[in-house]
Amino acid sequence: MSGNARRPHLPIVFVTGYADVGALAHAGDAGVIQKPFEDHELASKLRAVLESLSA
Structure with missing residues (x-):
């Protein structure tokens, strides 16, 4: 059983x-970050995903 199922x-x-993030399209833009990235970019992605939980 996957973690997402639990x-x-x-x-x-x-x-x-x-390079082809189309395979992750189901994750939405906020749910994908491509390497290489800066610390602030990762923080922004994490913030967006966490904020979507409270929306």
């Missing part, structure tokens, strides 16, 4: 170096 409301951020 905790369906747990936010996920995919960190990838893969």
